[in-house]
Amino acid sequence: MIERLAADVLQDTYFTALYTKAAKLFVNNFFSAAESEQDFNEKELNDLLRFADILSNSKNPTSRNKAYQIITLLNQKHKTNPYYKTFSHSVLAKLGNFPAIEYLKNEDENISELPFERDIEKKVKEFIQAVPDTEDLIFTDSQFELYTKISNSKHFSFSGPTSMGKSFIIKSFIRKVVGNKPPENIVIMVPTRALINQFSIDLNKELKVILEHYNYKVVTNSNVPESPSESQQRYIFVLTPERLLSYLSQKNNPSFAYLFVDEAHKLAADKDTRAVTAYSAISKSLKQNKNLNLYFASPNVSNPEVFLKLFKKDETLNYKTKETPVSQNLFFVDMTRKKAIHYLDTEQYHFEPDIVKKSESIFDILSSLGSNTNNIVYCSSRFEAVDKAEKMFDYFNQQEATKSSNVKKVIRQIKGYIHKDYYLADFLNKGVAYHFGNLPQIIRNKVEALFKEREIGYVFCTSTLLEGVNMPAKNVFILNNKNGSNPFQPIDFWNLAGRAGRLRYELSGNIICLKENDKVWKTPENLLENKTDISLNPSVENYIDKKLKKIEQLLNDNPDIKGETETIKEILRYIANIISIDTLEIERSNYKSEIINKLIQDNKQEIIDLAKKKNGKIEVPSSVLSTNNSIKLKIQNEVFIALQKQKGNPATIKLPAKVDYEVCKEWLHRLYDLFKWHTEEKKFKSKAQLDYYAMLMNQWMNGVSLNQIISQSVSYYSEHKRTIQIGYVNGKPYYPTFNGSKQHINVLIGNIIDDIEYVLRFLLEKYFNNYYAMLVAILGEENAGVNWATFLEYGTQNSIVIALQNYGLSRHSADYLFKNFKDCLKIEGDKLIDINILKLKQRLDKEAIEYDEINSILF
Structure with a gap:
């Protein structure tokens, strides 16, 4: 009867009129518009809240989402109304949305008491849906349903809105798995290196006590760190598909019993080679372990069973929901026509707010709608993200610089780590930052931390957020409906849009698609009006x-x-x-x-x-x-046969332990011929080009700091009057002579970081890893020598610095710790045995050293 009643409500014209009115009042308030709608009278408000209560009793996600949306739309104006207090608490309790209840408590301590029966129901849910081994975390209804299903399945695939907290579900399940007897190793496969860092830090932070209790260590590389109690040590590996393949190729690595595939929709990315790599990594994992427990997590997918089908698992073991614990308001703002649209389910509300009519640029809109909160601004490329961030910085130039000591500390660190003229350091002074995949991990971490703490207001980002980086915001501004040069696929757009609204910090978020000119947001209706299910x-x-x-x-x-x-x-x-x-x-x-x-x-x-x-x-x-x-x-x-012929003289084929420029140059030239890079790798157009990469490799593998690498490159470009590409003129690349300006220096910095992250740490690492695997097969692991792929990945040949990075520290922090606090490290030969955490903390405290990353990972 409840389901029929809820269905009747959704079709009721009076309800629709009230709901539409609530939406219009919310929009007018958000855009600071002169209100065309009169506020609710007492009867209308009470009736709409009663409708919300009826809908919250339904099991249908559409009805439940609608009930929640009503509470969020009314909250701004009516949060002090006693009737609203009672019904909002009651509806949220029925929905099992405990983070929203906690938010309302923090916002207004006088949250209303519940009716007796609803209060009992809430208390029962709080008991049953409590997250195991935590003090105060409670699953929402949909989270608890999913967690229960996963816990009872060897294979499972699930999808839900971005805000549902899929990573939270995985981490909660891991809490349960680490207590298994006998204990078993776990792999979490993530699509990018950026997510490796995020997931591993979250695990070490949120599960620290339980992981230590069950003797689990989080590892982020295919090289298993040696442990004094190795026979008792268990592992949670957080790996990209490439690293998982490398792990599987090493015979002595311990087996694993669980594989979680996060962001599984990447297996359906039709213009990304990583989809094939991910497929291959899962396939080989199943080959090596026939009894592998396999789980897939993806956002907004209507057919999550497709991943089970792909790997011949039971397709019935799947779960999908559209229910979201954070509601979102979708807007399209057309600067060229000074108009805006609010997309409300199947309806559209067209309006012409003064903010838009009076704005001269998108930065007026960003400033007006984004003041006093945190905002993500999506750009289709790294160059656009930096350019728009610079323009936002200029827009705020008359404002006083930040007073935050935390921001000032990060500015000092960025100047020391990257370069004194690096744009990002300046931008942070005005609460502006940028964020993209090839930004060094330590810098991304600092930007994300400042943003989450609301120390900065605007982050201009690229598709890194589409890879699953967890950085929600009150407002998500989307400046382009493209990912690079390719049009947005629906799954990518809604995944990005799902970052709007921070669970536990607000009830809703806003997605503002912002059309600056006629070159962007062509045919927006293809995305914004298309409400069909996303099938992959x-x-x-x-x-x-x-x-x-x-x-x-x-x-x-x-x-x-x-x-x-x-x-x-x-x-x-x-x-x-x-x-x-x-x-x-x-x-x-x-x-x-x-x-x-x-x-x-x-x-x-x-x-x-x-x-x-x-x-x-x-x-x-x-x-x-x-x-x-x-x-x-x-x-x-062909390479293997050529090396096999030289087996009798291994010194001629082994990689040298001592690395310098000439050695790097020689081996790059050798691999160029062996692996036929002239036809196989479009990045390497000639052997002459390899001399530059040899120089960069030598610096990187010998532990030269990024700041030194950049400073030396700036000096080289200035002294030799080298040219550098600065954008395009008339559609053609523009190459002026390097002049040492801040613009030229930042372009050079971007190029160097790209070359380190892509060419050295991905492309060359791939080939050197393959070459080393051949040496192991021919000479045996004892006689194969060193693996340059490891040096390229870690940016050092120092085994202690590598071991410190395996704790989760960045290259910069690991090197800093080794050089300045060696007395806190227990080292035997070339192996790190242990870290004296207490002594290290005392030394850092005594010397008042800024050690935020070391603190967050080691302490």
């Missing part, structure tokens, strides 16, 4: 279904694919290479991967036979191939 198809299967002829063409050694972008060609080459490798595995171990099984299921045996025929005789071992499936099988085989 994993990209690997999608490409096999739709582009198998072109994959066959590549297997036939015909690389001339017509009608595809370079990105799609790269993905197709990657899949073709995986088919070649997986075909080989049938012969070697009778293992049939998911791709092979799909080809057999689709009656495409001829593709398997073609791959087998084209492979010919392959000598490279499977342990080598598993380190990276993106390097062509034939090239890996």
